[in-house]
Amino acid sequence: MKHYARLACFVGGTVFGSAGIRLLTSKEAKKVYTRVVALGLRVKDYVMENVTAVQENAADILAAAQDLNDAADAQEAAAQIDDLDEAIPAE
Helix, strand or coil: HHHHHHHHHHHHHHHHHHHHHHHHHHHHHHHHHHHHHHHHHHHHHHHHHHHHHHHHHHHHEEEEEEEHHHHHHHHHHHHHHHHHHHCCCCC
16 A cells, blocks of 8 residues: 555656646746746846945945044144144243
8 A cells, every 4th residue: 555655646746747847838937937037137126226326325424424534533633733832832
């Protein structure tokens, strides 16, 4: 009995496999695959546009932050020079 069940599973798998191959290689299936791939490409383009916009915004924020840091460093350097000028007596 055990062998018949295994044989039935093998035969059933072969039949479904053959039907599946025919179904997957049909013209209608190829049309569906083409449409799915085309949709995937459109989604990829949309996502890449959004990623590019986010990267540009991040670059703008980084540049503004670096400008702020440079300005703060310049003010600190000027303050240190002023402190040194006050500490050194005028002749």
